[in-house]
Amino acid sequence: MADGSLSSGSDPRRSLVHRVFVAGAGIMGSGIAAQAASKGYAVTLEDVSEEFARRGLDNARRALEHAAKRGTIGSAAVEETIGRIDIAIGLRRAEGADIVIEAAPENLELKRQLFRELSAVVGPTTILATNTSSLPVTSIASAATDPSRVVGLHFFNPVLQMELVELIPGVHTRPDVVERAAEFARSLGKTVVTSKDTPGFVTTRAMAVMGNEAAWMLYEGIATRDDIDAAYQLGFHHPMGPFALLDLVGLDTTVAILDVLWDGFRDSKYRTCPLLRSMVAAGKLGRKSGAGFYDYPPKASTG
């Protein structure tokens, strides 16, 4: 049961959630697991193989150690918190969970399949949440036996540091499920904003349009990369410029999101800048490929 000992948000004991099951132990799943465990919840972190689940647990530990270095949690809390996370392969252990948070890759068919399988495992009151950043929650939910228990709960990266959670009820989501999911997110110390289930919600739509507009300005020769990045940073107090952010998010991901927005709205403001498409075709995806709008040379080996 959640003891709330590390909580600075609302008290987990007020929440009806005690056991958390996270499906997908990648960047987001490991962060969500670390966050929930740091607030006292018992967490199962699941992936398709032991190797991936262990890697997720290692990443959760690293994130907690980083938080301890920043002083946001005590160093003794790292081991205590990690002790609340166990790993699993396959969905069977979702059986006893009060909330499942799906953090598998951003692929509609994959997520629908997961919600189909989860429906056969979980108890009658389990909340099924998806961490999708752009896909329609209602389309994911419709694969579940009971779509009224499915809700979007969109965390941000890195989870331990980012304050926001976007809450997205689907068409069928019951009000009590929305309230329980919001209460759970608040118990993690997050601030919750609610968005209707439209493509990209609030944040992903804003991010994609901002990055696309910056790419158009560069493409049209309005200003240089560095001047556009400086303009956003110094003019709007953004912590990083749009090109640095595009590189962080991934240009392929951004183009995919713009395509989701175009498919959903058919509005020309979501017309993807050709510069983004040609950079993706050239393999310049941003940080993850070593080059995007900026270069990211591999760190020199110390060995």
Ligand SMILES: NC(=O)c1ccc[n+]([C@@H]2O[C@H](COP(=O)([O-])OP(=O)(O)OC[C@H]3O[C@@H](n4cnc5c(N)ncnc54)[C@H](O)[C@@H]3O)[C@@H](O)[C@H]2O)c1
């Ligand atoms: N990366 C971000 O900055 C970010 C931010 C907010 C939301 N999101 C969303 O979170 C979700 C996960 O993104 P990520 O960046 O953590 O991806 P990731 O690729 O780092 O992790 C996904 C994990 O899911 C696992 N997986 C694949 N199929 C699975 C299955 N059937 N069952 C269980 N696990 C499975 C993979 O092995 C992998 O470990 C996506 O929907 C993404 O859009 C990502």
